[in-house]
Amino acid sequence: MFLGSFRFLIPRFSSSNNVSTILPRRLSSVPALENAKDSVIDLTLNSVVKVFCLSSTSSVLQPWQKRLPTKRSGSGFVVSNNKILTNAHVVANHTFVQVRKHGSPTKFKAKVETVGHDCDLAILKINSKKFWKDLKPLDLGDVPRPNETVFVVGYPGGGDNISITKGVVSRVEVTTYAHSKANLMTIQTDAAINSGNSGGPAFMNNKVIGVAFQNIPSSQNIGYIIPSPVVKHFITSIAENAQFPGFCSLGISCQRMENAGIRRLFKMTPKMSGTLIRRVNPLSSCYGILKEKDVLLSIDGVSVRNDQTVVFRKTESINFNHLVSMKKPCETTSLKILREGKQHLFSINIKPVEPLIPENNKYDKVPSYYIFAGFVFLPLTQAYMDLAHVSESFSGKIRKKAGEQIVILSQILEDDINAGYRDLEDLQVKEVNGVKVDNMKHLRQLIEKCCTQNLRLDLENGYIINIDHKSGKSVSPKILKRYGIPKAMSKDL
Numbered sequence: 316m317f318l319g320s321f322r323f324l325i326p327r328f329s330s331s332n333n334v335s336t337i338l339p340r341r342l343s344s345v346p347a348l349e350n351a352k353d354s355v356i357d358l359t360l361n362s363v364v365k366v367f368c369l370s371s372t373s374s375v376l377q378p379w380q381k382r383l384p385t386k387r388s389g390s391g392f393v394v395s396n397n398k399i400l401t402n403a404h405v406v407a408n409h410t411f412v413q414v415r416k417h418g419s420p421t422k423f424k425a426k427v428e429t430v431g432h433d434c435d436l437a438i439l440k441i442n443s444k445k446f447w448k449d450l451k452p453l454d455l456g457d458v459p460r461p462n463e464t465v466f467v468v469g470y471p472g473g474g475d476n477i478s479i480t481k482g483v484v485s486r487v488e489v490t491t492y493a494h495s496k497a498n499l500m501t502i503q504t505d506a507a508i509n510s511g512n513s514g515g516p517a518f519m520n521n522k523v524i525g526v527a528f529q530n531i532p533s534s535q536n537i538g539y540i541i542p543s544p545v546v547k548h549f550i551t552s553i554a555e556n557a558q559f560p561g562f563c564s565l566g567i568s569c570q571r572m573e574n575a576g577i578r579r580l581f582k583m584t585p586k587m588s589g590t591l592i593r594r595v596n597p598l599s600s601c602y603g604i605l606k607e608k609d610v611l612l613s614i615d616g617v618s619v620r621n622d623q624t625v626v627f628r629k630t631e632s633i634n635f636n637h638l639v640s641m642k643k644p645c646e647t648t649s650l651k652i653l654r655e656g657k658q659h660l661f662s663i664n665i666k667p668v669e670p671l672i673p674e675n676n677k678y679d680k681v682p683s684y685y686i687f688a689g690f691v692f693l694p695l696t697q698a699y700m701d702l703a704h705v706s707e708s709f710s711g712k713i714r715k716k717a718g719e720q721i722v723i724l725s726q727i728l729e730d731d732i733n734a735g736y737r738d739l740e741d742l743q744v745k746e747v748n749g750v751k752v753d754n755m756k757h758l759r760q761l762i763e764k765c766c767t768q769n770l771r772l773d774l775e776n777g778y779i780i781n782i783d784h785k786s787g788k789s790v791s792p793k794i795l796k797r798y799g800i801p802k803a804m805s806k807d808l
Contacts, residue, residue, distance in 0.1 A: 355466045355518045359477055360417050361451050365470045366391045366401050369411040375698045378682035379800050384410060390469030390515030393452045399439035401514030402528050403432045404494040407678045417477050431559040432678050435494040435528050436549045455543045456522030459484045467506040467527050469515025482506025489634040493529050496674045500637050501539045508538030548641055561667035562640040566599020567592050572621045581610050582656035588621045596713050600665045610653040614638050671714045672697055683755050685804045687762050688787030689728035689794045694755050695721035705741050720754035728798050732782055732790050739778050746773040759808050
């Protein structure tokens with residue numbers, strides 16, 4: 316299971332025909348709620364499906380090796396244009412996907428058409444007229460308010476019949492998505508959300524207010540729903556861009572300004588509120604416009620408060636990044652800034668900003684690797700950091716130019732050519748023959764185009780490796796054969 320801050324992704328289990336269906340919890344005897352439940356049942360029977368996925372992942376540390384396939388199941392539901400919406404983590408690293416309608420013994424092959432790992436959503440396509448017979452799309456509604464009743468629908472615990480659980484909305488806030496580590500709006504509820512519920516709809520007033528996706532196993536009755544604004548943003552972006560472009564970001568790191576002293580230092584009046592900009596990402600749209608020590612006062616006329624929130628629905632608050640994340644790529648955003656006591660208004664066309672250490676590259680793709688003379692090179696990812704002993708100083712670093720990667724000497728496949736270097740693992744490769752390494756492709760080019768006898772690698776902390784380049788090139792195929800590795804590099808290189 317993946318850890319996301321203190322939230323946990325719903326565990327995914329193989330389906331089982333002998334698992335009993337989870338019964339609805341706390342169903343009220345109040346007639347209005349009973350009628351609401353009956354309406355939800357009527358809607359879901361011809362709209363909610365069970366999703367079956369066979370998946371296989373590559374080893375993080377030995378990416379040329381594939382792990383054995385695993386089975387898991389989740390839920391999904393029909394949206395417009397004959398598509399099925401489910402969670403990205405239900406179909407991540409898929410090799411084969413099927414769906415089954417309620418009450419049907421037949422499974423239909425599905426194609427994963429689009430995935431948005433950031434928001435943990437995916438679109439499935441089924442090319443079968445028989446499957447679509449009698450199925451109806453569900454309508455998306457608005458974000459519910461705290462204490463309003465919602466119904467969560469799906470196939471928890473591997474059951475074969477639809478389960479409906481009831482709960483109330485506890486709060487709406489920006490939370491870490493366990494699948495991607497992205498920070499986006501969520502709905503917290505006490506409705507039971509268990510393994511297998513992932514991808515199922517949550518209802519209020521006969522409309523879908525979100526998609527069930529994660530819970531906190533160590534706590535009682537705390538589940539999370541991806542709210543309709545995030546779902547609509549995902550679906551609309553796909554319609555306009557074919558593939559999901561991700562979520563926009565200002566690319567800034569900020570500090571709260573709750574202390575009166577810091578507000579006084581930056582010449583804020585008593586009526587002003589905002590957040591202090593500590594750093595601007597060089598690849599963001601704001602770079603060269605916003606500066607360190609600027610104070611962000613408002614976004615599109617909405618005041619940013621000293622605790623980095625904005626007013627949401629008059630009586631609630633939410634992190635200011637929510638306003639930005641709901642923007643379309645290249646959409647104009649108006650930012651009011653306080654700089655050295657003077658206010659400035661900037662219009663910026665914002666876009667998504669890729670992190671230096673990616674989280675989502677572990678899904679649906681073969682990891683990059685390159686092997687030369689027994690030295691195994693990998694790009695640094697969050698998945699690698701979770702398993703290996705790399706420096707914590709890499710956390711929080713940002714890209715300074717497009718395509719930049721941190722290249723790691725991951726391990727050494729021992730041979731005479733690399734004898735004496737076996738302890739130099741999990742270290743960044745900074746230079747090859749005096750040239751700074753930009754990324755994996757650049758590293759490969761520098762090594763293979765080396766025209767000197769010495770091949771010198773400068774690593775972090777001052778470590779140096781030097782071998783005979785011609786000998787290293789000659790012995791590489793033999794090392795690969797000895798260790799049973801089919802190719803010296805991944806396809807992307």
